[in-house]
Amino acid sequence: GESVGLHLPTLSVQEGDNSIINCAYSNSASDYFIWYKQESGKGPQFIIDIRSNMDKRQGQRVTVLLNKTVKHLSLQIAATQPGDSAVYFCAETPGGYNKLIFGAGTRLAVHP
Amino acid sequence: GAGVSQSPSNKVTEKGKDVELRCDPISGHTALYWYRQSLGQGLEFLIYFQGNSAPDKSGLPSDRFSAERTGGSVSTLTIQRTQQEDSAVYLCASSLVGDGADTQYFGPGTRLTVL
Numbered sequence: 017g018e019s020v021g022l023h024l025p026t027l028s029v030q031e032g033d034n035s036i037i038n039c040a041y042s043n044s045a046s047d048y049f050i051w052y053k054q055e056s057g058k059g060p061q062f063i064i065d066i067r068s069n070m071d072k073r074q075g076q077r078v079t080v081l082l083n084k085t086v087k088h089l090s091l092q093i094a095a096t097q098p099g100d101s102a103v104y105f106c107a108e109t110p111g112g113y114n115k116l117i118f119g120a121g122t123r124l125a126v127h128p
Numbered sequence: 129g130a131g132v133s134q135s136p137s138n139k140v141t142e143k144g145k146d147v148e149l150r151c152d153p154i155s156g157h158t159a160l161y162w163y164r165q166s167l168g169q170g171l172e173f174l175i176y177f178q179g180n181s182a183p184d185k186s187g188l189p190s191d192r193f194s195a196e197r198t199g200g201s202v203s204t205l206t207i208q209r210t211q212q213e214d215s216a217v218y219l220c221a222s223s224l225v226g227d228g229a230d231t232q233y234f235g236p237g238t239r240l241t242v243l
Binding site: 047048050052057058059060061062065067105107109114115116117118119120121 | 132159161163170171172173176178184186187219221226227229231232233234235236237
């Protein structure tokens with residue numbers, strides 16, 4: 017799969033810096049959230065998830081923060097590397113449903 | 129283990145022709161999903177299969193689109209009388225139980241171009 021198009025918001029960072037990618041989700045009934053990474057020509061790759069009963073979850077070099085009050089999700093990537101360059105999508109699952117609702121995506125460009 | 133696989137990786141067809149896209153989910157996953165990713169738009173849900181339950185077809189854009197899942201494993205998405213606006217990348221995903229809170233793993237997609 018190819019990452020979505022030509023008009024994505026782009027976050028440019030220097031290699032080694034921390035990156036923060038933000039997402040506003042739409043449904044207050046959503047109870048499960050996922051971040052995916054999509055490189056050119058590939059399908060979305062799972063990064064990290066969080067359930068609505070949590071406000072923070074950490075993985076390897078990544079942290080997801082959830083603020084249900086303002087329906088906001090963020091992905092923090094520590095010590096960003098060139099291999100992190102991709103389009104990042106947040107996705108939500110409204111309670112009782114199984115389909116993912118995806119955000120528009122953010123392109124992360126890492127410069128050496 | 130093997131991930132989700134899709135075939136073909138690319139498909140070019142003429143307007144009005146029918147196409148079939150195939151998805152092989154991860155072995156043991158009971159839930160299977162189809163999404164579409166169009167240039168300039170995000171990923172949109174098309175259809176969802178879970179075990180022997182009736183599929184959720186709520187995302188199919190028209191009656192030209194249909195999908196089936198045989199034997200609870202392989203799925204085929206069929207688009208009849210293709211139109212240029214059907215051009216997109218079609219992505220398949222599978223998950224272990226499909227309860228709305230388990231991770232969906234995606235295949236590489238099939239890029240469909242309708243001339």
